[in-house]
Amino acid sequence: xxxxxxxxxxxxxxxxxxxxxxxxxxxxxxxxxxxxxxxxxxxxxxxxxxxxxxxxxxxxxxxxxxxxxxxxxxxxxxxxxxxxxxxxxxxxxxxxxxxxxxxxxxxxxxxxxxxxxxxxxxxxxxxxxxxxxxxxxxxxxxxxxxxxxxxxxxxxxxxxxxxxxxxxxxxxxxxxxxxxxxxxxxxxxxxxxxxxxxxxxxxxxxxxxxxxxxxxxxxxxxxxxxxxxxxxxxxxxxxxxxxxxxxxxxxxxxxxxxxxxxxxxxxxxxxxxxxxxxxxxxxxxxxxxxxxxxxxxxxxxxxxxxxxxxxxxxxxxxxxxxxxxxxxxxxxxxxxxxxxxxxxxxxxxxxxxxxxxxxxxxxxxxxxxxxxxxxxxxxxxxxxxxxxxxxxxxxxxxxxxxxxxxxxxxxxxxxxxxxxxxxxxxxxxxxxxxxxxxxxxxxxxxxxxxxxxxxxxxxxxxxxxxxxxxxxxxxxxxxxxxxxxxxxxx
Numbered sequence: 001x002x003x004x005x006x007x008x009x010x011x012x013x014x015x016x017x018x019x020x021x022x023x024x025x026x027x028x029x030x031x032x033x034x035x036x037x038x039x040x041x042x043x044x045x046x047x048x049x050x051x052x053x054x055x056x057x058x059x060x061x062x063x064x065x066x067x068x069x070x071x072x073x074x075x076x077x078x079x080x081x082x083x084x085x086x087x088x089x090x091x092x093x094x095x096x097x098x099x100x101x102x103x104x105x106x107x108x109x110x111x112x113x114x115x116x117x118x119x120x121x122x123x124x125x126x127x128x129x130x131x132x133x134x135x136x137x138x139x140x141x142x143x144x145x146x147x148x149x150x151x152x153x154x155x156x157x158x159x160x161x162x163x164x165x166x167x168x169x170x171x172x173x174x175x176x177x178x179x180x181x182x183x184x185x186x187x188x189x190x191x192x193x194x195x196x197x198x199x200x201x202x203x204x205x206x207x208x209x210x211x212x213x214x215x216x217x218x219x220x221x222x223x224x225x226x227x228x229x230x231x232x233x234x235x236x237x238x239x240x241x242x243x244x245x246x247x248x249x250x251x252x253x254x255x256x257x258x259x260x261x262x263x264x265x266x267x268x269x270x271x272x273x274x275x276x277x278x279x280x281x282x283x284x285x286x287x288x289x290x291x292x293x294x295x296x297x298x299x300x301x302x303x304x305x306x307x308x309x310x311x312x313x314x315x316x317x318x319x320x321x322x323x324x325x326x327x328x329x330x331x332x333x334x335x336x337x338x339x340x341x342x343x344x345x346x347x348x349x350x351x352x353x354x355x356x357x358x359x360x361x362x363x364x365x366x367x368x369x370x371x372x373x374x375x376x377x378x379x380x381x382x383x384x385x386x387x388x389x390x391x392x393x394x395x396x397x398x399x400x401x402x403x404x405x406x407x408x409x410x411x412x413x414x415x416x417x418x419x420x421x422x423x424x425x426x427x428x429x430x431x432x433x434x435x436x437x438x439x440x441x442x443x444x445x446x447x448x449x450x451x452x453x454x455x456x457x458x459x460x461x462x463x464x465x466x467x468x469x470x471x472x473x474x475x476x477x478x479x480x481x482x483x484x485x486x487x488x489x490x
Contacts, residue, residue, distance in 0.1 A: 050422015057415035087127035093271025094120025099231035252333035253394035269307035273379035308357030352382020
């Protein structure tokens with residue numbers, strides 16, 4: 001984090017004219033230090049209504065029990081586990097952007113990592129609500145913990161994949177939360193230094209005594225790298241372990257060794273789609289176009305296209321393995337997915353996840369903001385259908401035809417899912433009101449290399465060939481918004 005180099009011919013990570021350290025602080029902290037605008041209020045009102053719907057639906061579930069959901073004796077998992085896996089998958093991109101890209105010194109992460117990390121925290125919270133609600137008796141949720149034996153014969157089943165879930169996800173959440181908060185410290189100190197009265201006292205406590213000294217920065221960077229090193233394997237481990245919920249069973253359509261890499265790729269795919277959904281709105285509403293640039297949007301679209309292709313290969317591989325296994329139950333499960341009563345879910349999944357991301361081979365579409373936002377929504381829908389297909393189509397026709405039954409969601413099922421989306425956006429909108437949505441301290445590291453000043457200096461030094469001078473002048477217009485008249489001053 002302390003030092004890096006950036007190619008002068010690469011598209012800069014900060015755009016706009018007259019960008020200074022002070023301007024970055026003012027731009028990023030504007031939503032935190034001023035009253036929210038109309039767009040924020042509209043979004044917050046809609047999201048709050050969704051969160052209220054979630055409270056009502058969950059309250060009914062707790063009061064009357066799981067009979068409020070559309071589950072039956074054959075399909076004992078449906079929308080609940082679908083929503084759980086979907087939210088856990090969305091939570092993956094935050095740690096990937098923050099930790100993995102930090103270790104690989106990918107500076108383009110600096111403008112988007114803060115929102116992505118916050119997204120991880122809120123998505124994992126939403127995922128956890130499904131598990132607690134599905135317990136039926138949520139006040140006994142502590143039974144999932146390895147309690148001392150004075151509680152009787154109670155002891156957790158360490159052989160259960162569900163038990164692994166508890167530890168994998170709680171570890172992931174804890175590390176992600178610490179990593180996110182550690183990165184916030186210098187920015188919270190900036191808010192503290194500009195605040196007065198009660199706000200100053202609150203942010204002073206939250207900043208943990210940040211002084212900005214060299215030693216403080218040195219320790220901050222060391223801790224950040226250590227946490228990134230701890231977090232990186234969690235990206236692979238968490239959804240791998242979630243996939244064990246299915247892969248360790250004997251259910252046709254679940255019992256497959258491809259699930260761990262398939263789930264991880266799908267999680268990164270859906271996570272980046274949700275980051276795209278959030279940031280394209282955030283940059284517009286908060287006026288952060290100079291910091292969340294077209295380069296960031298295009299880079300994320302490339303990852304969405306890559307991971308979408310990996311997911312497509314996984315779908316095809318599943319079919320091949322089912323045929324190659326020679327197991328008739330397995331073969332029937334996959335034929336039933338494509339042609340059975342839930343064919344519409346299967347083909348929705350294929351259309352949204354496999355076909356639609358391939359349009360990003362076109363650079364024109366990759367750099368189209370409205371289309372990128374629309375496609376990110378499509379991918380999110382497709383990934384929900386993927387989990388629905390895996391779970392419901394496998395369960396509704398098991399080994400015994402006499403137990404075959406369809407699953408129909410109740411309005412409570414739908415309300416819990418829509419409400420969890422409202423809960424997620426409510427938390428995110430509150431987050432951008434009290435904490436900076438862009439990592440100011442890390443973005444400022446990019447300022448020197450970004451790249452208007454450096455290009456002008458190179459031209460001014462006079463050591464370039466005429467073709468190179470022309471190239472840099474065109475680059476100044478294209479990427480740095482420099483006027484033609486500025487050429488004459490160089």
